[in-house]
Amino acid sequence: MTLEHRAFMYDGADDFLSVTVPYLRSGLERDEAVIAVAREPNLTALRDVLGDKEIVYVDSAGFYRHPVHTLRDYQNIVREHAPRSVCAVAEPVWDGWDERQTLEWIRYESLINVVFEDADARALCPYDTRALPPRILAEARRTHPKVLAPGHDGDSAEYVDPVVFGSTCDRGLRADRPHDAEYLPVNGADLHHLRSFVAEQAGRTGLGEQAAQNLVTAVNEVAANALQHGTPPVGLWTWQDGTGLVCEVGDHGFWRPDPLTGYIPPESALQSGFGLWTVRLLVDLMELRAGWDGTFVRLHKRP
Numbered sequence: 486m487t488l489e490h491r492a493f494m495y496d497g498a499d500d501f502l503s504v505t506v507p508y509l510r511s512g513l514e515r516d517e518a519v520i521a522v523a524r525e526p527n528l529t530a531l532r533d534v535l536g537d538k539e540i541v542y543v544d545s546a547g548f549y550r551h552p553v554h555t556l557r558d559y560q561n562i563v564r565e566h567a568p569r570s571v572c573a574v575a576e577p578v579w580d581g582w583d584e585r586q587t588l589e590w591i592r593y594e595s596l597i598n599v600v601f602e603d604a605d606a607r608a609l610c611p612y613d614t615r616a617l618p619p620r621i622l623a624e625a626r627r628t629h630p631k632v633l634a635p636g637h638d639g640d641s642a643e644y645v646d647p648v649v650f651g652s653t654c655d656r657g658l659r660a661d662r663p664h665d666a667e668y669l670p671v672n673g674a675d676l677h678h679l680r681s682f683v684a685e686q687a688g689r690t691g692l693g694e695q696a697a698q699n700l701v702t703a704v705n706e707v708a709a710n711a712l713q714h715g716t717p718p719v720g721l722w723t724w725q726d727g728t729g730l731v732c733e734v735g736d737h738g739f740w741r742p743d744p745l746t747g748y749i750p751p752e753s754a755l756q757s758g759f760g761l762w763t764v765r766l767l768v769d770l771m772e773l774r775a776g777w778d779g780t781f782v783r784l785h786k787r788p
Contacts, residue, residue, distance in 0.1 A: 489607040490597055492629035492641070494614050494622065501527055501611060504633065505574050506534050508609055512572025513539055520562060522548050523576040523611070531574070549578040552593035553748070553765040556600055560750050563604050571606040579621050585770055585785070588654055591621075594628035595650045596748050609633075651744025660774060660781075662733065666724040671708050671734070679721060680705055683732060686723045690730040692788050700786040703767040704732045706760050707782045711736045715780060729769070729787035740780045742773060 495501045505521070509531070512519040521531050522543040532542055549555055563571050577590060597608065612625050626632055626643040627650065645653075669682050683704045687697035704721065711719045715736030722733045747761025765771045770785040 488598065488601045488604050489631065490601075490629055491607075491609050491631040491633055492625040493609050493611045494625070494632070494634035495611050496614050496635075498527070498530060501613075502530055502534060505531060505609065505611065509535060509540060509572065509574060512607070515570065515572070517570040517572040517607075518562070518566035519572045521574045523574055524578065527576065527611070545576050545578050549590075551766075551769070552589045552596075553762070556593065556596060556748075557750055557766070559597075560600065563601065563606055568605075571604070573606065573608045574611065575608050576611045579617055585772070587621075589770060591624045591628065592651060592654050592748075594625065595645070595647045596745070598628075598630065599647045599745060600749060648744055651748075655744055655774065660778075662722055663724045666722040666733075669721045669723075671712065671719040671721055674709075674712065676705050676708055679708055682721070683723070686732075687730055687786070690725055690788075691728065692730060692786060696786055696788060699767040700730065700732065700784065703764045703771075703784050703786075704734065706764050707734045707784065710760055711738075711780070711782075714738070715740075726785065727787075729785060731783060731785050733781055733783040735779050735781040737779045739777065740775045742775055746773065747771070 493504055495504065505523075509519055509521060519539060520541040520543065521528065522545055523531060524545045528542055528544055548558065559573075559575075562573075577594070579587070579590070582590060594610070601608075610625070610629065612622055614622060623643075626641045627645045629641055630644050631639060632641040667686070669679065671679055680701050683701045684697060687700055692700065708719065708721065711734055716738035717736065719734070719736045722735070724731050747765055749762070751759040751762055761771070761773075764782075764784070768784045768786050772783040772785075774781045774783070
């Protein structure tokens with residue numbers, strides 16, 4: 486059982502259908518679990534041609550909202566249909582993200598190769614060459630082992646191993662922090678004051694009740710981890726970023742985490758990485774930076 490992960494560079498609606506329709510039909514013929522996750526109007530076009538029989542249709546706009554959530558949702562699909570193979574058209578969403586979020590979605594495509602490396606699944610990821618920026622098209626060739634494009638159907642010569650790719654992403658993380666960021670020292674095992682502080686900051690920022698609670702839980706988990714495994718002093722910085730709130734927990738420990746840390750769905754709560762995986766689910770974006778000056782976990786949450 487191995488994953489087949491292929492980027493499909495398409496040029497217009499007719500080109501999209503000319504490949505995705507026979508691809509999905511081949512999944513039906515093989516008695517695979519067939520799912521079509523596509524953007525409109527591609528999704529409606531697929532349904533019009535193929536009908537609803539034995540194919541699950543999902544709008545990308547609702548499915549691709551958070552990289553780690555999407556990883557988890559695809560993992561659930563594979564598990565629910567086991568031992569049947571899965572055949573999926575999986576068209577990502579690339580508009581509406583800022584630079585940091587775009588980087589996480591690019592990394593997500595690379596992570597697919599690790600999370601599902603032993604899965605009996607095929608995934609065809611369409612990329613609209615008319616609409617997408619050159620950077621996104623170039624990164625698709627680096628994150629997909631196989632590429633289908635005019636004049637080429639096979640291995641991608643530009644493909645990069647996910648661990649190496651993740652290291653490259655981490656090196657680009659920003660270390661800057663606003664001069665007016667509020668600071669709270671984190672001491673001892675009782676984190677009640679920290680939770681109250683974050684809740685107050687979230688309220689002042691305008692986060693909703695559930696968003697604020699998720700952020701408080703995430704910061705508490707990161708701070709507890711820093712106190713247990715890091716090197717004092719441990720501190721928390723908070724500041725507003727647009728309409729959202731950023732919380733950064735740092736300590737003086739020199740940790741060299743694997744670039745995949747906290748991205749791979751754990752099998753249970755006892756597995757290493759469960760805490761950071763949970764944190765990533767709770768916030769909009771988590772950035773982990775470790776170097777000579779310490780270890781810093783930056784959490785972004787928007788209303």
